[in-house]
Amino acid sequence: MQETQTENTRDKKREQILESAALVFSQKGYRLTRMNDIAQKADMGKSTLYEYFTSKSDLFMAVFGWLKTRYQVTADGFALNGKSAQENLSNLIQGWVASLVDMDVHYQLIMEFWAATASSEVKDQLKQAFADIYQTYREVILKVIEIGMKRGELKEDLDPEAVSAGVIGALDGIFLQAWFKPEMDPTKISNHYITTLIQGLSADPHRS
Amino acid sequence: MQETQTENTRDKKREQILESAALVFSQKGYRLTRMNDIAQKADMGKSTLYEYFTSKSDLFMAVFGWLKTRYQVTADGFALNGKSAQENLSNLIQGWVASLVDMDVHYQLIMEFWAATASSEVKDQLKQAFADIYQTYREVILKVIEIGMKRGELKEDLDPEAVSAGVIGALDGIFLQAWFKPEMDPTKISNHYITTLIQGLSADPHRS
Amino acid sequence: MQETQTENTRDKKREQILESAALVFSQKGYRLTRMNDIAQKADMGKSTLYEYFTSKSDLFMAVFGWLKTRYQVTADGFALNGKSAQENLSNLIQGWVASLVDMDVHYQLIMEFWAATASSEVKDQLKQAFADIYQTYREVILKVIEIGMKRGELKEDLDPEAVSAGVIGALDGIFLQAWFKPEMDPTKISNHYITTLIQGLSADPHRS
Amino acid sequence: MQETQTENTRDKKREQILESAALVFSQKGYRLTRMNDIAQKADMGKSTLYEYFTSKSDLFMAVFGWLKTRYQVTADGFALNGKSAQENLSNLIQGWVASLVDMDVHYQLIMEFWAATASSEVKDQLKQAFADIYQTYREVILKVIEIGMKRGELKEDLDPEAVSAGVIGALDGIFLQAWFKPEMDPTKISNHYITTLIQGLSADPHRS
DNA sequence: CATGAATGAGTGTTCATTCAT
DNA sequence: GATGAATGAACACTCATTCAT
Numbered sequence: 001m002q003e004t005q006t007e008n009t010r011d012k013k014r015e016q017i018l019e020s021a022a023l024v025f026s027q028k029g030y031r032l033t034r035m036n037d038i039a040q041k042a043d044m045g046k047s048t049l050y051e052y053f054t055s056k057s058d059l060f061m062a063v064f065g066w067l068k069t070r071y072q073v074t075a076d077g078f079a080l081n082g083k084s085a086q087e088n089l090s091n092l093i094q095g096w097v098a099s100l101v102d103m104d105v106h107y108q109l110i111m112e113f114w115a116a117t118a119s120s121e122v123k124d125q126l127k128q129a130f131a132d133i134y135q136t137y138r139e140v141i142l143k144v145i146e147i148g149m150k151r152g153e154l155k156e157d158l159d160p161e162a163v164s165a166g167v168i169g170a171l172d173g174i175f176l177q178a179w180f181k182p183e184m185d186p187t188k189i190s191n192h193y194i195t196t197l198i199q200g201l202s203a204d205p206h207r208s
Numbered sequence: 209m210q211e212t213q214t215e216n217t218r219d220k221k222r223e224q225i226l227e228s229a230a231l232v233f234s235q236k237g238y239r240l241t242r243m244n245d246i247a248q249k250a251d252m253g254k255s256t257l258y259e260y261f262t263s264k265s266d267l268f269m270a271v272f273g274w275l276k277t278r279y280q281v282t283a284d285g286f287a288l289n290g291k292s293a294q295e296n297l298s299n300l301i302q303g304w305v306a307s308l309v310d311m312d313v314h315y316q317l318i319m320e321f322w323a324a325t326a327s328s329e330v331k332d333q334l335k336q337a338f339a340d341i342y343q344t345y346r347e348v349i350l351k352v353i354e355i356g357m358k359r360g361e362l363k364e365d366l367d368p369e370a371v372s373a374g375v376i377g378a379l380d381g382i383f384l385q386a387w388f389k390p391e392m393d394p395t396k397i398s399n400h401y402i403t404t405l406i407q408g409l410s411a412d413p414h415r416s
Numbered sequence: 417m418q419e420t421q422t423e424n425t426r427d428k429k430r431e432q433i434l435e436s437a438a439l440v441f442s443q444k445g446y447r448l449t450r451m452n453d454i455a456q457k458a459d460m461g462k463s464t465l466y467e468y469f470t471s472k473s474d475l476f477m478a479v480f481g482w483l484k485t486r487y488q489v490t491a492d493g494f495a496l497n498g499k500s501a502q503e504n505l506s507n508l509i510q511g512w513v514a515s516l517v518d519m520d521v522h523y524q525l526i527m528e529f530w531a532a533t534a535s536s537e538v539k540d541q542l543k544q545a546f547a548d549i550y551q552t553y554r555e556v557i558l559k560v561i562e563i564g565m566k567r568g569e570l571k572e573d574l575d576p577e578a579v580s581a582g583v584i585g586a587l588d589g590i591f592l593q594a595w596f597k598p599e600m601d602p603t604k605i606s607n608h609y610i611t612t613l614i615q616g617l618s619a620d621p622h623r624s
Numbered sequence: 625m626q627e628t629q630t631e632n633t634r635d636k637k638r639e640q641i642l643e644s645a646a647l648v649f650s651q652k653g654y655r656l657t658r659m660n661d662i663a664q665k666a667d668m669g670k671s672t673l674y675e676y677f678t679s680k681s682d683l684f685m686a687v688f689g690w691l692k693t694r695y696q697v698t699a700d701g702f703a704l705n706g707k708s709a710q711e712n713l714s715n716l717i718q719g720w721v722a723s724l725v726d727m728d729v730h731y732q733l734i735m736e737f738w739a740a741t742a743s744s745e746v747k748d749q750l751k752q753a754f755a756d757i758y759q760t761y762r763e764v765i766l767k768v769i770e771i772g773m774k775r776g777e778l779k780e781d782l783d784p785e786a787v788s789a790g791v792i793g794a795l796d797g798i799f800l801q802a803w804f805k806p807e808m809d810p811t812k813i814s815n816h817y818i819t820t821l822i823q824g825l826s827a828d829p830h831r832s
Numbered sequence: 833c834a835t836g837a838a839t840g841a842g843t844g845t846t847c848a849t850t851c852a853t
Numbered sequence: 854g855a856t857g858a859a860t861g862a863a864c865a866c867t868c869a870t871t872c873a874t
Contacts, residue, residue: 029327045860115323119237166401173377180339193374200408253835445743461839531739535653582817585797596755609790616824669856
């Protein structure tokens with residue numbers, strides 16, 4: 001257990017770098033960030049970064065992974081519980097909204113990753129990663145919808161694929177607009193919007 | 209009229225540069241595009257670009273403007289016509305979806321601008337520009353909804369701000385997901401989704 | 417003929433770089449030479465070098481080619497003339513010695529290339545190039561010796577391969593030693609040595 | 625005797641480093657060798673190397689010394705024995721050739737040192753060292769020749785300086801060529817060449 | 833007006849060396 | 854004594870921009 005350097009120490013330093021990198025990437029963007037900036041922020045020599053990450057883009061991706069882990073929304077168990085599809089949908093979505101809100105200071109950083117999917121060296125990796133994240137959520141929602149349809153809670157002529165994609169998309173899009181217009185309150189909008197949507201989905205629209 | 213160069217010629221050349229730049233930015237991304245690439249594609253000397261645009265970012269912004277003009281969805285007249293809110297919404301949305309679909313080859317380019325709002329030198333200009341675009345659309349939808357509510361076509365407890373933001377957001381988000389997952393058909397999903405949504409919005413849900 | 421830049425100008429500039437590079441490489445060695453040094457010596461911006469050569473090692477190899485051309489010993493016609501093998505050998509060797517002496521200021525540079533065959537990125541290219549040069553010379557000498565043997569001018573039990581390699585080797589080795597010990601006069605030593613050697617080769621040793 | 629570390633241990637470790645360094649320098653060349661590589665090969669920590677050698681170049685020079693010691697050709701006693709100059713020359717040369725052949729795996733390494741005389745930080749030290757080695761050999765051969773001339777075994781009009789330099793040079797040059805052209809057999813060529821040369825040197829050329 | 837040529841500021845990365853334990 | 858960790862100096866190369874023609 002007594003290694004040359006405690007794993008603890010190493011992990012701590014790694015975390016320190018990750019956090020500094022997150023901050024600087026967030027402020028300056030990937031392209032405009034210099035390794036030096038990160039090193040300074042992390043209060044260490046530039047080359048030390050290379051002891052922990054092989055390159056700038058490696059570090060960038062590591063920050064992505066770090067963020068992903070930090071804000072992972074666990075969507076397990078939603079499909080199979082006893083609640084109604086409406087309730088489950090609402091909870092699921094609220095969970096996701098909460099996580100988006102929670103990211104708060106990291107939203108700029110997420111934009112950065114998002115932006116990097118358009119060009120950058122890591123565009124393919126990132127695109128895949130994003131695709132996976134979306135895929136996961138879409139599948140959970142999909143299942144909830146399908147079950148709701150079977151149970152007769154939701155309309156029978158829905159296209160579950162389209163709806164799940166739309167729900168995810170709507171939330172994303174709302175937060176995106178809030179990103180462009182800071183005075184918007186994406187949480188409030190999301191909630192209201194979702195309520196309305198669920199009514200559109202429900203078999204018996206008089207039900208809340 | 210007998211200038212050193214006809215305005216005509218100058219405009220033509222400008223257009224030529226713009227198109228070449230659009231193409232190259234789209235293929236390589238802003239960051240990875242070299243002025244040289246654009247010059248070659250436009251079949252002219254590198255320095256000539258600087259006769260028409262002061263800098264790379266200036267050119268980038270010019271391409272943005274060019275694209276914006278090209279795909280401007282005219283939303284005029286929707287609010288005041290005699291159709292129902294549902295119809296107007298549907299048309300509006302279909303118009304926008306059509307324009308998104310129409311962009312087709314330029315979608316990658318749009319991503320590029322989108323990405324540039326996150327960092328880049330022109331981030332502020334672009335952010336503002338996007339905000340304006342969204343704002344414009346939101347306002348039209350907003351108006352349609354408000355009128356629909358007044359007329360009793362739509363539910364009376366809607367938050368028009370939230371709904372309009374949500375509608376725009378949903379469409380954006382759907383196309384975004386399709387960008388990550390090419391086998392998706394964003395048009396079909398949008399249409400289905402919108403139908404469902406409008407039902408949620410309608411005062412009398414049995415109406416289509 | 418009136419191109420964007422006269423080929424003349426371009427060649428002149430190229431030559432200028434080559435000469436500056438030759439000088440700096442010669443003084444500092446490949447490894448210790450910075451592109452900047454060369455640019456300064458050539459009185460131009462660093463990046464201009466890259467307009468003419470793709471990389472440091474490319475430039476290095478170009479200097480090698482330049483030097484090779486400059487000091488190419490033409491060994492043509494030696495085998496087939498009417499002179500005796502002894503005379504031809506003597507002339508050939510004197511020609512080579514003369515060229516070695518002529519290199520004079522470039523000897524250090526040649527060492528540099530020689531050294532680069534041991535490691536460096538271009539080691540393989542250079543090794544091949546040197547091998548070719550040696551091969552060429554060896555073959556001329558070989559032919560002269562074979563003809564001399566046929567004619568009975570040289571001993572009949574010679575191994576022409578061995579002798580030609582030895583002759584070339586001896587000259588090289590002598591200059592090498594002079595490189596280590598500047599007070600040596602490699603020309604004098606070569607001449608004397610060769611005289612002795614030719615006597616050893618001759619069928620009738622009493623002949624000069 | 626009970627030091628903090630037995631001299632024995634220390635020497636052993638030093639040797640271990642030296643051997644590892646020799647190997648790595650030989651494979652990658654001075655410039656491309658990293659201290660890390662050597663440390664790993666020697667199965668110890670990087671910094672430990674600095675306990676035994678002050679710097680990379682110091683280590684390089686130490687390897688040179690190590691190699692020099694290992695392959696030192698003892699030329700003592702050749703001048704003063706009862707054998708003929710021809711025999712002594714032949715033996716001397718064969719001894720040297722044997723040592724060159726013996727070096728075998730180390731030939732690449734020798735090239736490396738040789739190359740380092742051209743530039744590198746240690747160029748002056750190395751140049752001096754090589755000069756000394758050559759000087760030593762030349763002197764032995766010189767003496768043998770002078771005695772041979774006095775005894776009338778060798779021609780009387782020889783320039784002993786030139787001949788000794790030439791002999792050494794020839795051998796070096798032959799091995800050099802074999803280095804460039806691996807299919808050559810330098811031993812065979814050396815022997816043949818030397819035989820011929822000695823005949824040229826001999827007062828009575830009919831003697832073998 | 834058009835442009836080829838020239839440029840220098842800017843940066844990721846390597847690696848010998850030092851230092852704290 | 855031994856070593857893993859930390860470091861900063863060093864450097865090739867790129868590319869937006871300018872300039873001379």
